[in-house]
Amino acid sequence: MLKTLIVYFSFGGTTARVAESIAAGLRSAGQKVELHNIREGAPRNIEGYDAIGIGTPAYYFRPAFNITEYIRSLSDLHGMQAFVFTLYGTYPGAAGNDVRKALSSAGAEEIGYFKCRGADFFNGYLREGYLFSADNPTANELALAERFGKTLAGVMSGRAYVAPPDDPEPPLMYRIERLLSGRWLVKRIYSRLFSVKRQKCTACNICVQLCPTQNISVDAAGRPVWKNNCLLCVCCEMKCPEEAITSPLSWPLFYPAILYNVNRASRDPSIPHAKVRQSRGETTRL
Ligand SMILES: Cc1cc2nc3c(=O)[nH]c(=O)nc-3n(C[C@H](O)[C@H](O)[C@H](O)COP(=O)(O)O)c2cc1C
Structure with missing residues (x-):
């Protein structure tokens, strides 16, 4: 029986749902499938698997850092078949392209x-x-993901595969944003610049528990302290019920870029959106 390993990162759950659907497709073709959300860890030794699937959300028009780092940690993928899936809310940029490139550079087919x-x-x-792409993935997209899983099984059994072209490069503004949210800047600079308002923080620990990379510890008063393994997902800021946390992305410096993205995406008829209110860590649809 062929055995496939699927490793993905998911915070909001959409990449996880697509991973499950792809797995269902592979299983329906008689395969054994092992799924890992990288938040909970993933195997570094991939001996014994016939194929590996890597799933990532687009984060700042590239894959999430923990996914790129995971691929880098797999020393040699020669002889391994590999597939990629990516989730995106507005424009994926190079998220899928970068993972595809990283896998093929490591020798995967x-x-x-x-x-x-x-x-x-x-x-x-x-x-x-x-809230862009508020109701995605749809039932139809999940059905397509399942069919993708079945097709993968066919290719693993010898059916021909024609690789789709790379996704188009995003417009200049998004490439600038990608540069401004690069790994080095996040690790060395932004991760030091999260702040918490002492008078507002109740030491509830929600940010610590939610951080997908366990990047937040607490000081003697139970207030959050950030280390440097940050994905810039800013879920700590988004979910804080006291609105006590400020990430560097909330600085006025980044506001024009956020406004540009919102204006552009909200006027693009190909991108569905819902109007929401974000308050005290809760997102409410209007
Ligand atoms: C910090 C952050 C950055 C994101 N950057 C992008 C992006 O550059 N392009 C895009 O289309 N979507 C972007 N998204 C949206 C996610 O890729 C998308 O919502 C995805 O479905 C989330 O996956 P998950 O639900 O598995 O966490 C971003 C989301 C977050 C939280």
Whole structure:
């Protein structure tokens, strides 16, 4: 029986749902499938698997850092078949392209690429009142993901595969945003610049529990302290019930970029959106 490993990162749950659907497709073709959300860890030794699937949300027009780092930690993928899936709320940019490139540079042979929309809980957009791709993935997109899983099984059994072209490069403004949210800047600079208002923080620990990379510890008073393994998901800021946390992305410096993205995406008829209110850590649809 062929055995496939699927490793993905999911915070909001959409990438997880697509991963489950792809797994259902593979299983219906008689395969054994193992799924890991990288938040809970993932195998570094991939001996014994016939194929590996990597799933990531687009984060700042690239894959999430923990996914890129995971691929880098897998030393040699020669002889391994690999597929990629990516979720995006507005424009995926190079999220899928970068994962595909990283896998093939490590020697893997691509057998599939799938992408679809996923509800975009990016704090900057929520605060402006927009939840992009609010109801994605749809039932139809999940059915397509399952069919993708079946197709993968066919390719693993010898059916021909024609790789789709790379996704188009995003417009200049998004490439600038991608540069401004690069790994080095996040690790060395932004991760030091999160702040918490002493008088507001109740030491409830929600930010610590939610951080997908366990990047937050607490000081003697139970208030959050950030280390440098940050994905810039800003879920700590988004979910704080006291609105006590400020991420560097909330600085006025980044506001024009956020406004540009919101204006552009909200006027793009191909991107569905819902109007929302973001308050005290809760997102309410209007
Ligand atoms: C911090 C952050 C950055 C994001 N950056 C992008 C992006 O550059 N392009 C895009 O289309 N969607 C972006 N999104 C939206 C996510 O890719 C999308 O909502 C995805 O479905 C989330 O996956 P999850 O539900 O598995 O966490 C971003 C979301 C967050 C939270």
